[in-house]
Amino acid sequence: MYTVSLQSLVDELGRLPGIGPKSAQRIAFHLLKVAPEDALRLADAIVSVKEHTTLCPRCFNVAEGDLCSVCSDARRDADVLCVVEDPRDIVSVEKTQEFRGRYHVLHGALNPIEGVGPDQLKVRELLVRLEDEGVSEVILCTNPNLEGEATAMYLARLLKPLNIRVTRIASGLPVGGDLEYADELTLGRALEGRRVLDG
Ligand SMILES: [Zn+2]
Secondary structure, three states, X not given: OOOHHHHHHHHHHHOOOXXXXXXXXXXXXXXXXXXXXXXXXXXXXXXXXXHHEEEOOOOOOEEEOOOOOOOOOOOOOXXXXXXXXXXXXXXXXXXXXXXXXXXXXXXXXXXXXXXXXXXXXXXXXXXXXXXXXXXXXXXXXXXXXXXXXXXXXXXXXXHHHHOOEEEEOOOOOOOOOOHHHOOHHHHHHHHHOOEEOOO
């Protein structure tokens, strides 16, 4: 029905999260219609993000080059570490303006059914950091769903012998949801109301 190149664009767009076949088709025809420079700007942005984006070697947030913007900011409090599942969660926490510490990105949550265990997450790297950086509090800011809670409990148990204050963001966030869907005020309150988690 389509030309080869158009079909290929529809197929690629359809692979994106949240884009069904109808939307893929609509976007493809939209790109076909717009001025070449407008469509190429999108193509360039995709190429550029793939070429220049790396992971921060310290916290595993997205970065360009060496350390991420949080880790390279000397004003950030090195005492407190906020553990999140995904770099997107850092954006959510930053928006609350309630947190001045640093982050550690696990890149996922425990999910035995999908074969995600501690070794698939940045857990070992977290332990190394805790030893090296003199962290006094770890805030477990994983998602308020099954996997996120299991991950928080696992980490609380793992960190217990280290004599570090381990806290969990307060409930009140939409249960079963992701941090990214929580509004700034709710997430800010959840951070403020964090409680010590006994592993
Ligand atoms: Zn970093």
